[in-house]
Amino acid sequence: MGLFFKADLVQFAPRAISISGHEYCLKKAEAGELARLLLLEKEVYAGRLPWDWEVFAEELRRRDSLYLLLLERDFLVGAIGCRFSLSKAHITFLAVMPKEQGQGIGSYLVQTVLDLAKSAGLKAVTLEVRVENKKAQELYRQLGFEDNFVRKNYYDNDDRPDSDGLNMICHLRKKN
Structure with a gap:
């Protein structure tokens, strides 16, 4: 929590949105919704939990992080977290x-x-994705991300032989 950050970025008012003809509610995750995040993670990772209860709890407690939940009625369909x-x-x-x-x-x-x-005037957004996850990399490239560098053994809590992470970056301001 020693990092300096723009506190207003972690404030987020719930909003109704529409994606592909479906109506959703996008809202900030609260500590009481950890079970929902774990269930989502378990579904996405075929029963595995790369992040456990404590990791998510710590992420939600951080003053520099924002986790958003996308709900269809009361069903969690997606989530994103960032610092x-x-x-x-x-x-x-x-x-x-x-x-x-x-x-x-x-x-x-x-x-x-x-x-x-x-909107906050930040210069870039970064993320890591598995080197072998070409589908996700293509999504990120379509959104303006570029390959940055590879983090060897980034996914060290995994049993897969290829556990490197590709760091990708999206520059939000043009270089002068």
Whole structure:
């Protein structure tokens, strides 16, 4: 919590939105919704939990983080988490229920973070994605992200042999 950041970025009022003809509510995650995040993660990662209760609880307690939940009625269909500093945002978590993937939900969530960061005058948004996750990389590239560098063994709590993370960056301001 020693990082400097723009506190107004972690404030977020609930809003009704429409994606591909479906109506949703986008709202800030609260500590009482940890079980929902864990259920989403379990569905997305085929029963595994890369982040446990304590990790999510710590993320939600951080003063520099914002986690958003996308709900259809009362059902959690997607979530995104990010941390803000004075110059950039870093997406720490993105998940969309498998049955809801391919409908623009992930794009909408990432674009929401990009818009928040840009409106706050931040210079960039970064994230990590598995080197082998070409589908996600293509989504991020469509949203303006570029390959930055590879973090060896980034996903060290995994049993997959290829656990490197590709750091991607989206520059929000043009270089002079």
